[in-house]
Amino acid sequence: xxxxxxxxxxxxxxxxxxxxxxxxxxxxxxxxxxxxxxxxxxxxxxxxxxxxxxxxxxxxxxxxxxxxxxxxxxxxxxxxxxxxxxxxxxxxxxxxxxxxxxxxxxxxxxxxxxxxxxxxxxxxxxxxxxxxxxxxxxxxxxxxxxxxxxxxxxxxxxxxxxxxxxxxxxxxxxxxxxxxxxxxxxxxxxxxxxxxxxxxxxxxxxxxxxxxxxxxxxxxxxxxxx
Amino acid sequence: xxxxxxxxxxxxxxxxxxxxxxxxxxxxxxxxxxxxxxxxxxxxxxxxxxxxxxxxxxxxxxxxxxxxxxxxxxxxxxxxxxxxxxxxxxxxxxxxxxxxxxxxxxxxxxxxxxxxxxxxxxxxxxxxxxxxxxxxxxxxxxxxxxxxxxxxxxxxxxxxxxxxxxxxxxxxxxxxxxxxxxxxxxxxxxxxxxxxxxxxxxxxxxxxxxxxxxxxxxxxxxxxxx
Amino acid sequence: xxxxxxxxxxxxxxxxxxxxxxxxxxxxxxxxxxxxxxxxxxxxxxxxxxxxxxxxxxxxxxxxxxxxxxxxxxxxxxxxxxxxxxxxxxxxxxxxxxxxxxxxxxxxxxxxxxxxxxxxxxxxxxxxxxxxxxxxxxxxxxxxxxxxxxxxxxxxxxxxxxxxxxxxxxxxxxxxxxxxxxxxxxxxxxxxxxxxxxxxxxxxxxxxxxxxxxxxxxxxxxxxxx
Amino acid sequence: xxxxxxxxxxxxxxxxxxxxxxxxxxxxxxxxxxxxxxxxxxxxxxxxxxxxxxxxxxxxxxxxxxxxxxxxxxxxxxxxxxxxxxxxxxxxxxxxxxxxxxxxxxxxxxxxxxxxxxxxxxxxxxxxxxxxxxxxxxxxxxxxxxxxxxxxxxxxxxxxxxxxxxxxxxxxxxxxxxxxxxxxxxxxxxxxxxxxxxxxxxxxxxxxxxxxxxxxxxxxxxxxxx
Numbered sequence: 051x052x053x054x055x056x057x058x059x060x061x062x063x064x065x066x067x068x069x070x071x072x073x074x075x076x077x078x079x080x081x082x083x084x085x086x087x088x089x090x091x092x093x094x095x096x097x098x099x100x101x102x103x104x105x106x107x108x109x110x111x112x113x114x115x116x117x118x119x120x121x122x123x124x125x126x127x128x129x130x131x132x133x134x135x136x137x138x139x140x141x142x143x144x145x146x147x148x149x150x151x152x153x154x155x156x157x158x159x160x161x162x163x164x165x166x167x168x169x170x171x172x173x174x175x176x177x178x179x180x181x182x183x184x185x186x187x188x189x190x191x192x193x194x195x196x197x198x199x200x201x202x203x204x205x206x207x208x209x210x211x212x213x214x215x216x217x218x219x220x221x222x223x224x225x226x227x228x229x230x231x232x233x234x235x236x237x238x239x240x241x242x243x244x245x246x247x248x249x250x251x252x253x254x255x256x257x258x259x260x261x262x263x264x265x266x267x268x269x270x271x272x273x274x275x276x
Numbered sequence: 277x278x279x280x281x282x283x284x285x286x287x288x289x290x291x292x293x294x295x296x297x298x299x300x301x302x303x304x305x306x307x308x309x310x311x312x313x314x315x316x317x318x319x320x321x322x323x324x325x326x327x328x329x330x331x332x333x334x335x336x337x338x339x340x341x342x343x344x345x346x347x348x349x350x351x352x353x354x355x356x357x358x359x360x361x362x363x364x365x366x367x368x369x370x371x372x373x374x375x376x377x378x379x380x381x382x383x384x385x386x387x388x389x390x391x392x393x394x395x396x397x398x399x400x401x402x403x404x405x406x407x408x409x410x411x412x413x414x415x416x417x418x419x420x421x422x423x424x425x426x427x428x429x430x431x432x433x434x435x436x437x438x439x440x441x442x443x444x445x446x447x448x449x450x451x452x453x454x455x456x457x458x459x460x461x462x463x464x465x466x467x468x469x470x471x472x473x474x475x476x477x478x479x480x481x482x483x484x485x486x487x488x489x490x491x492x493x494x495x496x497x498x499x500x501x502x
Numbered sequence: 503x504x505x506x507x508x509x510x511x512x513x514x515x516x517x518x519x520x521x522x523x524x525x526x527x528x529x530x531x532x533x534x535x536x537x538x539x540x541x542x543x544x545x546x547x548x549x550x551x552x553x554x555x556x557x558x559x560x561x562x563x564x565x566x567x568x569x570x571x572x573x574x575x576x577x578x579x580x581x582x583x584x585x586x587x588x589x590x591x592x593x594x595x596x597x598x599x600x601x602x603x604x605x606x607x608x609x610x611x612x613x614x615x616x617x618x619x620x621x622x623x624x625x626x627x628x629x630x631x632x633x634x635x636x637x638x639x640x641x642x643x644x645x646x647x648x649x650x651x652x653x654x655x656x657x658x659x660x661x662x663x664x665x666x667x668x669x670x671x672x673x674x675x676x677x678x679x680x681x682x683x684x685x686x687x688x689x690x691x692x693x694x695x696x697x698x699x700x701x702x703x704x705x706x707x708x709x710x711x712x713x714x715x716x717x718x719x720x721x722x723x724x725x726x727x728x
Numbered sequence: 729x730x731x732x733x734x735x736x737x738x739x740x741x742x743x744x745x746x747x748x749x750x751x752x753x754x755x756x757x758x759x760x761x762x763x764x765x766x767x768x769x770x771x772x773x774x775x776x777x778x779x780x781x782x783x784x785x786x787x788x789x790x791x792x793x794x795x796x797x798x799x800x801x802x803x804x805x806x807x808x809x810x811x812x813x814x815x816x817x818x819x820x821x822x823x824x825x826x827x828x829x830x831x832x833x834x835x836x837x838x839x840x841x842x843x844x845x846x847x848x849x850x851x852x853x854x855x856x857x858x859x860x861x862x863x864x865x866x867x868x869x870x871x872x873x874x875x876x877x878x879x880x881x882x883x884x885x886x887x888x889x890x891x892x893x894x895x896x897x898x899x900x901x902x903x904x905x906x907x908x909x910x911x912x913x914x915x916x917x918x919x920x921x922x923x924x925x926x927x928x929x930x931x932x933x934x935x936x937x938x939x940x941x942x943x944x945x946x947x948x949x950x951x952x953x954x
Contacts, residue, residue, distance in 0.1 A: 567855065568856070629857075701920060
């Protein structure tokens with residue numbers, strides 16, 4: 051069952067069709083769940099995910115630039131700060147334990163799948179408005195929330211990836227998904243009104259679906275590390 | 277009577293209320309019409325208007341960045357080229373005749389009224405989408421068209437500003453206003469549908485009205501040169 | 503004496519010449535210092551300054567977008583969060599005490615002096631790189647630090663503006679100035695090397711000086727409220 | 729031998745090392761040269777290249793936004809217009825001959841290799857300044873010029889791709905490469921001075937080399953169509 055991250059997310063998730071399942075039930079995700087994911091794949095993913103977070107933080111910062119209400123600004127600014135000054139530190143810690151330094155992470159050569167995804171999100175923000183950017187940002191934020199929540203219950207007792215799962219199942223992270231979801235609902239309300247049937251709906255869906263597809267590519271890239 | 281530059285423009289023009297009349301019937305405009313505008317005011321205006329065109333061209337370029345259809349791209353790219361490689365040359369010629377060189381123009385110290393206007397337009401594009409930018413660009417493009425058309429009929433036979441008036445009354449310039457107007461109508465159609473009553477309507481109107489107000493400030497600045 | 507906010511700031515401050523003094527010793531500042539500033543002027547300033555902070559926060563967010571090192575990202579993201587989730591709340595509290603609500607603040611009609619300043623800063627970021635944006639952001643951040651520090655010592659014992667002065671004299675705020683100054687020095691080092699004599703120096707100085715000039719206009723606007 | 733497109737290009741080309749050869753001597757290029765490239769590969773390439781040109785035009789428009797001299801504006805605005813109102817029409821004609829309509833082209837699903845490349849270029853412009861954007865744009869503009877020039881001499885007499893080769897060997901296209909190269913040299917001169925050894929040199933080289941690598945990926949994608 052889909053977690054409750056707002057009605058716009060529910061619409062977009064539905065609209066992405068099979069791509070959403072391919073993303074949230076990817077072989078990489080199943081490997082985290084049952085513990086069979088090779089460590090090398092996980093580490094490759096982690097390094098690329100650090101670089102991803104760099105540009106994802108830049109994209110959330112662009113969301114502050116594009117905000118049109120004080121609430122949008124507050125939530126997006128808080129998200130940027132959480133990403134840059136907290137979540138990225140977690141990656142640094144995990145990677146340090148594996149002998150990888152932060153400077154190495156920051157300067158890691160980006161895989162093309164990583165580049166394609168983050169720059170697509172940035173450009174959605176440059177080309178469109180706040181909602182165009184949100185449609186491109188949502189699959190990552192909420193997909194990880196959904197995966198975390200599901201895997202917290204279904205994971206193998208001995209999966210070595212329990213800590214990763216816990217990060218996204220955590221009530222704090224779930225609260226982020228809910229607050230971002232509520233903010234998106236408000237943003238839709240004040241800019242469009244009823245989304246289903248609105249002329250912009252198809253284009254916003256395209257952005258959400260493309261970002262979902264790029265998430266699939268990101269997992270796929272991780273598997274190459276094995 | 278308002279010229280026919282499309283239904284969105286008609287709505288925005290109406291929505292701007294008195295500000296639209298204050299802009300299109302400003303003392304500076306009456307001075308162009310009856311020929312009483314001091315030459316010094318006109319030259320100050322011309323120098324600032326050159327710098328304005330620099331940033332206005334940058335704003336139309338941003339419109340290409342924000343376009344979502346091939347037709348939007350074609351019209352906006354053509355406009356940029358017309359502005360940069362043609363209209364600015366006219367300014368250069370007129371200014372050269374008055375002994376002012378192009379490098380002087382490009383590096384002229386911007387008046388705060390000029391700065392406020394152009395950067396407001398740029399930021400409308402950075403913050404919002406194509407339509408947010410169009411709402412901020414429209415008052416200049418179409419206001420000049422409307423003024424040119426009216427003054428071509430009402431001008432004093434001996435006004436020294438007949439050439440300026442002719443530039444904007446010219447069928448070529450009028451065609452630009454009509455094609456931009458039609459493009460805006462299409463853009464509204466494909467992004468919003470019915471504009472009146474749409475949640476975004478107020479914000480777009482705010483951008484149009486603010487740009488109109490900044491046009492008034494621009495004429496006012498010109499008068500200071502007298 | 504100038505506070506120690508790094509060597510780039512020292513160079514830019516010197517380069518701004520009289521404009522820097524006109525800004526930091528403006529009649530508005532003297533009115534805060536000796537307590538003669540009319541309350542109405544202060545309140546007008548405060549409302550406009552809230553709107554200023556909205557766009558200033560957007561500009562600092564753009565700085566995250568433009569960062570090229572993890573340290574730049576951390577400092578800029580922290581600044582955005584401090585501005586949006588803390589400093590703006592102080593304004594809200596002060597204004598609430600004067601009977602002005604936050605929604606009123608957010609939707610206050612921007613004075614042209616305010617608009618010109620903030621949009622100039624945003625566009626410096628859109629047009630140039632991280633340093634172009636920093637040169638436009640520095641006069642506000644550091645000028646307020648310098649004013650706060652000086653007025654903390656020189657202020658009349660009974661000025662009603664002691665709390666305002668304290669905000670910027672505060673060690674926390676001074677630490678922000680120092681850390682931003684050090685970050686700018688690093689950014690100059692890694693992008694330019696020796697700034698004095700570098701081809702870009704004049705253009706960066708222009709941005710700093712223009713922002714300083716726009717600060718003067720901002721105080722001037724405040725005085726109109728009296 | 730490298731064509732003479734200016735000294736900055738010569739430096740960047742050299743700095744890209746083997747990647748430059750891998751790009752300009754790719755199997756896809758050899759297939760155009762000797763005529764063995766399967767038609768299906770060429771058509772896939774052509775459709776993706778149309779979508780590429782859409783975003784490439786947006787990137788050149790961003791270059792107008794980021795220009796700091798009137799010459800930079802004129803060259804970039806002319807390039808945008810040439811791309812949007814001329815070069816894209818050539819693609820449309822070629823594709824129409826193969827039964828593919830312009831709307832199909834504009835809405836073609838972008839390959840990830842295409843997406844990665846164009847959005848990387850856009851973001852280079854958003855993150856950095858005019859030169860950062862030029863370093864990311866140069867490999868396409870000048871690489872095609874170099875390939876066209878070489879293949880015009882070496883091509884098999886009966887290659888069905890003679891027209892494609894001619895487009896880029898054409899004196900008009902070569903003149904574009906030379907004028908863009910001269911503009912980049914001027915831009916380096918006025919912003920950096922001596923590029924070799926400048927602190928920014930490594931980062932600009934990274935952008936150029938990454939774009940070169942993404943060109944390799946683009947040819948590779950084309951081959952998949954066979």
